[in-house]
Amino acid sequence: MKKIYFSIIMMATMAFSLHASHRYELYEVFVAPTDGRWTLNVGENASFEITLLHNNVPDSNFEINYEISEDMMPACHNGTVKLKNGRAVVKAGTMKAPGFIRCKAWLKVGKYDYRSSATIGFNPEKLAPVTEYPSDFLDFWNENIKWARNCDLTPRMTLLPEKCTDKVNAYMISFATEHINKRIYGMLSIPKEKGRYPAIVMYPGAGVYPINPENGMAERGVIVLSIGIHGIPVNMAKEVYNNLDWGALQSYQTHNVNNKDRYYYRRVIQGAVRAIDFVKQLPECNGVIGTYGGSQGGYLSIAAASLHTDVKALVAFFPAMSDLVGYLHGRAGGWPHMLNKKEYQTTDVINTLKYYDTANFARNIKVTGFYAFGFNDEVCPPTTTYSVYNTISAPKELILAPTSGHYTFTEQYRDAVDWIINELKKQL
Numbered sequence: 001m002k003k004i005y006f007s008i009i010m011m012a013t014m015a016f017s018l019h020a021s022h023r024y025e026l027y028e029v030f031v032a033p034t035d036g037r038w039t040l041n042v043g044e045n046a047s048f049e050i051t052l053l054h055n056n057v058p059d060s061n062f063e064i065n066y067e068i069s070e071d072m073m074p075a076c077h078n079g080t081v082k083l084k085n086g087r088a089v090v091k092a093g094t095m096k097a098p099g100f101i102r103c104k105a106w107l108k109v110g111k112y113d114y115r116s117s118a119t120i121g122f123n124p125e126k127l128a129p130v131t132e133y134p135s136d137f138l139d140f141w142n143e144n145i146k147w148a149r150n151c152d153l154t155p156r157m158t159l160l161p162e163k164c165t166d167k168v169n170a171y172m173i174s175f176a177t178e179h180i181n182k183r184i185y186g187m188l189s190i191p192k193e194k195g196r197y198p199a200i201v202m203y204p205g206a207g208v209y210p211i212n213p214e215n216g217m218a219e220r221g222v223i224v225l226s227i228g229i230h231g232i233p234v235n236m237a238k239e240v241y242n243n244l245d246w247g248a249l250q251s252y253q254t255h256n257v258n259n260k261d262r263y264y265y266r267r268v269i270q271g272a273v274r275a276i277d278f279v280k281q282l283p284e285c286n287g288v289i290g291t292y293g294g295s296q297g298g299y300l301s302i303a304a305a306s307l308h309t310d311v312k313a314l315v316a317f318f319p320a321m322s323d324l325v326g327y328l329h330g331r332a333g334g335w336p337h338m339l340n341k342k343e344y345q346t347t348d349v350i351n352t353l354k355y356y357d358t359a360n361f362a363r364n365i366k367v368t369g370f371y372a373f374g375f376n377d378e379v380c381p382p383t384t385t386y387s388v389y390n391t392i393s394a395p396k397e398l399i400l401a402p403t404s405g406h407y408t409f410t411e412q413y414r415d416a417v418d419w420i421i422n423e424l425k426k427q428l
Helices: 003-019 137-148 238-246 264-280 296-307 324-329 347-354 358-362 382-391 410-426
Strands: 027-033 046-054 063-070 077-082 087-093 099-109 112-122 156-159 168-177 179-191 197-203 223-227 285-294 311-317 368-373 396-400
Touching: 027 099, 046 063, 046 099, 046 112, 063 087, 077 087, 087 099, 099 382, 112 382, 137 264, 137 296, 168 264, 179 264, 197 264, 197 296, 197 410, 223 264, 264 285, 264 296, 285 296, 285 410, 296 311, 296 358, 311 410, 324 347, 324 382, 358 382, 368 382, 368 410, 396 410
Parallel strands: 027 112, 197 223, 197 285, 285 311, 311 368, 368 396
Antiparallel strands: 027 046, 046 087, 063 077, 063 099, 099 112, 156 168, 168 179, 179 223
């Protein structure tokens, strides 16, 4: 099995353990649509079946707590229900407009909590973003990309023998954006066999942490650049990142959010675009380039693909920063959920976020894409990710996992890796 698949399985397993650990516990709570339909039409009534298993046997000795809510909204109904043969049905009502209704169920046995949830979509294919598209959106970003390119990349590459394999060379790299001392750092994997290869730029999820080279993917005949976004080396001690995460970079996603010219993600998106410039100038690159990422990385994958004409394909899992103003319209907004807090509901913040919303980058996507997300995601809610997906008019493929939260199952990761490698090679 390729090393990339090993890392994928580990990531998926960790995520599954964090978000669905009830499957390995003494008591198991399950929630699902009563009739097995994960999507309904607006106006149809939804209901959920709650099941409790104890040692794999239905258990009726408990009452289950539950609540019903629209996606990320306060509960509209809650209560308890007595189980019969280990099961109970809860009516959830309907929706008058496209969206999602979620049922959460839980019980306490001794000192332990057991819980689960399920979400039903109502015509999600008809969801549309509520964020406004600024008339100067492309002018703003074209000017910022032009400014970032005023400085030569001045690339730096350091071979890391301990990270290399018999088929792949691994490098620590950096390049400049705007100024020689404003640099983006990353890990680069290049096949050792002489030739010219397509390239994939991988963008990170939110947080402050080290990054490893993606050698497993590179062994399949592609160049892979995995970048950090914070302008710091990506191979330092974990303690350094922890200190930054709790210090200077704490809540970085809100830094200068009241000013579109100084907002933290301005430099990040410039770096995401310059990363494509970096791989393009490598002598081993054949000029066919794709972008790839999940959550914050999914956001940057879409943003960079919309702004750089050399991108030929993209992968985005549950993109963050999607339809951020949803909360101001009585529905879910995207991560980092600033606008569900009154302190950020100002004219300046709202105006800034229009220029950084995934939905507005999505309007300009012209390349084929692979997308994946789930209905139970409360970090990047399905109301927001579906709205972005529906906005994209370019060729696209969507793999849904209605039961998943803010993670992706192994099969989705494998399909995404296969898809982008095949798509890039096909375009040679």
